[in-house]
Amino acid sequence: MTRFTAWRRRSWAGYAVVLAALVAIGAIYAGVSPATDQAQATGTQAQAADLAKGKELFNQNCASCHGLNAEGTKDAADNTIAPSLIGVGAAAVHFQITTGRMPAMTTAAQVPSKKVVAPFDDEANVTAVAEYIQSLGGGPGVPAVPEGGDVALGGKLFRTNCAQCHNFTGQGGALTEGKFAPDLMDTTPVQLYEAMLTGPQAMPVFNDTTLTPEDKAAIIAFIETTREEPNPGGAGLGRMGPVSEGLVGWVVGIGLLVFASIWITAKKPKKLKKS
Structure with missing residues (x-):
């Protein structure tokens, strides 16, 4: 104990303690950080692969309308053919694809929903394209x-x-x-x-x-x-309540009564036989 106390009082003892602490910290970090760095590298590589896949799918299925850089396209009269997707976010892309609205098959006033077509019948492909668009300019993510x-x-x-x-x-x-x-x-x-x-x-x-x-x-x-x-009544009739039910009752019910009345009155009565 006396020898340790004497050693601790020496001028260089403090430097020795600091050096030992640094060596210990370095050894602990060397043992832990490779696994952490490797996990981060693996995650980055996987994310890069997903973005590359999303870009490839976009170029194959979407770029013909939305442009190679998703900046949108216009016709010769400067009218928008397809809007820019930069900043719309993954949520917008996921909605449009999973409801079948995109890729669009019509140029009508509004694009209707339809059955989802390949390759977007695979959720992984939808996610890849959505994340690729998200990476271009942010926006709302899939909630x-x-x-x-x-x-x-x-x-x-x-x-x-x-x-x-x-x-x-x-x-x-x-x-x-x-x-x-x-x-x-x-x-x-x-x-x-x-x-x-x-x-x-x-x-x-x-x-x-x-x-x-x-x-x-x-x-x-x-x-x-x-x-x-x-x-409760069987047919939903738009589920709008008594308005649609009353309309159907009036049109169908009164229509049948009118038809029956016409049919009955149109029959010619038989001539009475002479007694």
Whole structure:
């Protein structure tokens, strides 16, 4: 103990302790960092491979309209053929591809949804293209839909913000200039969230300031609850309530009565036989 105390009091003892600590830290770092660096390198390589795959798929299936650099294209009169995708984000790309709207097969006022075609029937290919576009200019990413949305609140928000276009039960409806609000009955929760987040085609953008993530989850919960409800009378008739039911009752019911009346009165009575 006396020898250790004497050694500790020497002028160079402090430097020796610092040197020993540095050696120990260096040895620990050398033992841990290679694994960390290797994991980071592996992650970077995988990400680069995904982006390369996404770029290849984009060039093969999207660049003919949107341009090789996703900057969009215009015709000779400077009218937009396909918009720029820089800054739209992965959510917009994922929505457009998974609903079959892209690649587009028509130049109508609004691109309708359709069956998803190859190679985008593989979710991995959709993700690769979406992440490639995300890397070009940022934008909203593919969202994770919060669970347990408030159905009652969702009904109020849907009637306030969505029903004027999509109908009170999400059946869709006509808009101006050949556009339309699509039926929401076959749309997934992620696609519903993406539509509110990105505002595809004629739809306005409902960002997280306008409708919070909880509000969006509530609207999605309302839509899912509505489309799972049975139709007590059999045919849904647009699920618009007594208006459509009354119209069908009047047209069909009164129409049948009128037809029956005409058919009965059109029959000629038989001549009475002489007794």
